[in-house]
């Protein structure tokens with residue numbers, strides 16, 4: 005999947021300045037960049053929700069995209085279960101729903117309405133809905149942000165499992181270097197003004213078993229921090 009020379013303005017303000025990016029299929033692609041650099045805007049363009057841009061997007065089938073938005077977009081008048089079924093037009097295997105629901109600690113909340121849930125639980129419903137959607141491309145916008153440490157770990161474990169089992173191509177946006185290193189097979193770093201380029205790295209410390217050594221990770225972190233500094 006290829007994104008070529010994307011240029012995006014809001015009024016007079018140039019947000020994306022000829023951004024190009026290769027999204028590696030069946031891999032976790034992380035876009036890392038500071039707040040406000042245009043990560044969400046790029047996801048909206050890729051998802052086809054924002055059509056007001058210049059440039060090209062090749063190899064993406066829109067109806068096969070699952071999108072975990074930064075804010076949860078749940079239908080308040082439907083139960084958790086019905087939110088999930090509705091998004092996938094009912095094409096969800098009950099067994100998978102129960103299995104993933106359990107892994108996310110949502111078993112007892114499936115009949116609840118979103119308004120009866122805490123922010124963290126709502127975010128888990130948001131993720132469950134996306135994991136169950138029949139997608140080949142999964143777009144995730146700061147999806148683990150509002151979760152506590154324990155829940156975050158369980159959610160990430162399920163995410164890694166689903167990605168592998170379903171051979172999903174993932175494009176995950178974050179401003180957390182830690183998260184990028186933990187999750188990304190490929191890390192695309194958004195430099196800040198004035199160049200706003202994306203540089204791609206193969207993550208040498210990626211391992212779904214999470215066995216990278218801390219010293220190695222530290223040196224990679226420092227390398228990346230140095231680079232971001234130079235660009236900014």
Ligand SMILES: Nc1ncnc2c1ncn2[C@@H]1O[C@H](COP(=O)(O)OP(=O)(O)OP(=O)(O)O)[C@@H](O)[C@H]1O
Nearest residue numbers: 014019037038039040041042043044045046074179
């Ligand atoms: N609808 C809009 N109208 C005008 N400006 C916008 C609009 N949406 C986003 N922007 C601006 O575009 C820039 C990029 O926003 P975007 O949300 O894509 O950044 P981001 O990297 O995802 O940041 P964050 O991690 O904080 O969400 C910001 O300066 C933002 O204020």
